[in-house]
Amino acid sequence: MSTAPSPRVIALDGPSGSGKSTVARGVARALGWRYVDTGATYRAATLAVLRSGADLRDADAVAAIVRRAVIELSVDPDAAGISLDGEDVSTQIRGPEVTGAVSAVSAVPDVRRQLVELQRALIGPGAVVEGRDIGTVVAPDAPVKIFLDATPDVRASRRAGDRDAGVPRAGAAGDVLEAVAADLARRDRLDSSRAASPLQSAVDAVHLDSSALDADQVIERVLDLAREVGLAPAS
Secondary structure (H helix, E strand, O other): OOOOOOOOEEEEEOOOOOOHHHHHHHHHHHHOOEEEEHHHHHHHHHHHHHHHOOOOOOHHHHHHHHHHOOEEEOOOOOOOOEEEOOEEOOOHHHOHHHHHHHHHHHOOHHHHHHHHHHHHHHHOOOEEEEEOOHHHHHOOOOOEEEEEEOOHHHHHHHHHOOOOOOOOOOOOHHHHHHHHHHHHHHHHHHHHHOOOOOOOOOOOOEEEEOOOOOHHHHHHHHHHHHHHOOOOOOO
């Protein structure tokens, strides 16, 4: 009896500042695959809720707003972007207000169900999918699962130097770094402790610490894993 072919999916999970987005885009580009940034969909959903003025603590209202929102994500690794109700909100979703509220919105189980359905539809014929629950929820049958991490100080340094970090730029560099580190710790705590699809590594995921590696080195390691299961041609 024949067996179904393995899905053409690489699942890349990990916390903010671990390098997921850069690595996922690089791997997708190398393979000619789609790039699915699931975090952007949660941020767009959060922006919709914030614009509505709804109480973030009202899970039913939050879920209803997200249900009405039209969220469209570009899956081109060279032209990443997202729109909300026909408006390009690629910049707006990276602002501090969205960053501060996204963990609360993404913790609503019905929001997660809606967006996981969208994310799965975007995988198509092959995709590198990055987020926090890809290997455990979105694509649990992915033949390559990676949990990418880095030390807290490295993650904070990366995010502080990222123009999309979503933190105020006023004050000394040390103040910004401290603020980013505190925000990362807050998001780690919320994302890891939520009841619905918490941030965690799949049991069969390969752990990669990117602290002492540059993006190209991590991309090559992921491609090596893809080659081992026949998802990428031999180098």
